[in-house]
Amino acid sequence: MTRVVVDAIETQEDKLRFGDPIGCHYHWLEPGAVDSYGDSVRRLAAKVELAVDAFERTSTLSEEVFAGEAADTLRDRAGRRHEESATVRDNLRGLGRAINAYSDVLRRHREGLEQLRDLAVSKGLEVRDNRIWPPVETLPGDATQKQADAWEADWKAYQACFETKIELRDARRAATRELVKALAEHAGVHPDKDRARLVPAGANQVRFGELRREAAEEALEAVQAGDAAEAARDTVDVLRRREQTALGRLEELVVAEAPSDDIQAQAAKVQALHRELDGAKVEMRDAEAVAQREQAQAYRAARDLADAEAGRPRLVVEPADGQPGRPSDLRDRLG
Template identity: 85%
Template sequence: MTRVVADRIETQQEALQFGDPIGCHYHWLEPDEVDSYGDSVRRLAAKVELAVDAFERTSQLSEDVFAGEAADTLRDRAARRRDESATVRDHLRGLGRAVNAYSDVLRRHREGLEQLRDFAVSKGLEVRDNRIWPPVETLPGDAGQKQVDAWENDWKAYQACFEAKVELRDARRAATRDLVRALAEHAGVHPDEDRARLVPSGAREVRFGDLRREAAEEALEAVQAGDAAEAARGTVDALRRREQTALGRLENLVLAEAPPEEVQAQAAQVQSLHRELTEARVEARDAEAVAQREQAQADRAARDLRDAESGRPRLVVDRAEWAPADRPTDLRDRLG
């Protein structure tokens, strides 16, 4: 008896568990290309260093060389540009070092996968489709001692491959996190600090972290609602085709003067499909309404974020809905 394993895409899910096939194919960027990009970033940092020196010399112009209000303004601006350029230079240097370090990790990862594959082959494990497949999960009850020993050795070899794969994966993930931190530092993006960052907008203050989070959540809910509506429409189409097929069979039975019990059974099936189709149409209409509402909310959240980032004041207008006097008002409907 062998273990049946679903062929998951490990590069996307990264949900490797003991007993799963172990991927040993390198599919990331070529380390040399990543290394070349890191070198180019560090060369750019060297060019920015020249700008830092130029602003430094300009900010230190003496009064004997250049005096007056214009000279003071020039020196002040040069000093600010020097500080800004120095910050960019430091960030570029850090980013270049992080990219070069990441290329080294990718290079070691590729070499480790090659060694992992060679080790698995040398131990007699099955290597197919760039994967190391686990041994047979169980043995028959009449298996001999030699067969049991070979089975245990295969599982020990698989365990060594599994542990090596986990170590390679963890090292690559750690390097990826370091690279992301360097990118965030260079771009000045600190998501954890968004909640504490307040930016004035007119007479009010806008919390950009909250707006970004709200826009992202609304966009995700709109996508999910759209998928649900699409699935509901697909169900309606499928039931409609089944109903048409069942009606065609019923017509053929009637024309062929089939026995009454066959005609009644087919008619009952048509009625059942018609009921399912009616219910599915109602669900599809509800899902479509939800999708439209979620999309409108996502568009509104995106506009609010865009207006806040551009510094425009936000005008929020709630549309009042008329309700008969004898109808109780639902505050949840009124307040959204």
């Protein structure tokens, strides 16, 4: 008996080895559906572009058009929002392009598998159950030269099909990595950089990437809560000034002995402003409480990350059996 004399290629795809049946069936997402999703992401980026323009125009309002403390605050906030929205717009554009590029790769992959199937059929290989089957592995010792040549040609044809399948696989995997990279850029998360470094947490293990993502999320929530509290304080200040102005106007009307209807209308305006101011003060206190809570959580997440990077153990307490809830930081429990 004569064994196969073709080079053994140990390249794998889902346990695929040289000599195994080669799958030629496309079973990934439809390229058209992927392309449509990429288009929708890019349309969303176009909508964000409108917000970018609006924030830019607001941040560049001249003093002649809008002046004063409120105008300065508005321009400052619009400037910050312009930078944030521009970053979101750029990330969405990049993500949309990456998704569209991935759909093109899937389309080429599907066409490549169809061409691979046609190649196998043209070479006389057996194609069954969406697989290209290898030729027989051995030849009898009394095989003729013609049979040996045909057998060797079949194996060379199989090798060509196998190498084509590996090339298709590598191209698809490279495109997948590019898409994942674009997703990571959009989310601001890069867990691969810390894949090998682990931090013990009781019976569990916490990855550095997870700690950094948690710290970033808590920091963002703290910033957003701080902005909300600042906006609430600004609203209270504006209403307080409006109330003082209305009170001054009421005093002027009383001193000037203006008609009673004018005095009553001004008094009603003062009362309405006072009620609005009281409501704004309540909202301000609530916003400040939320901001303090979010700030404390951000400090806690940053402290956990710093401890992990410094190699200090991260102490947690596990809930008792039957007690719902997630592990909490032991230092928080003990103050």
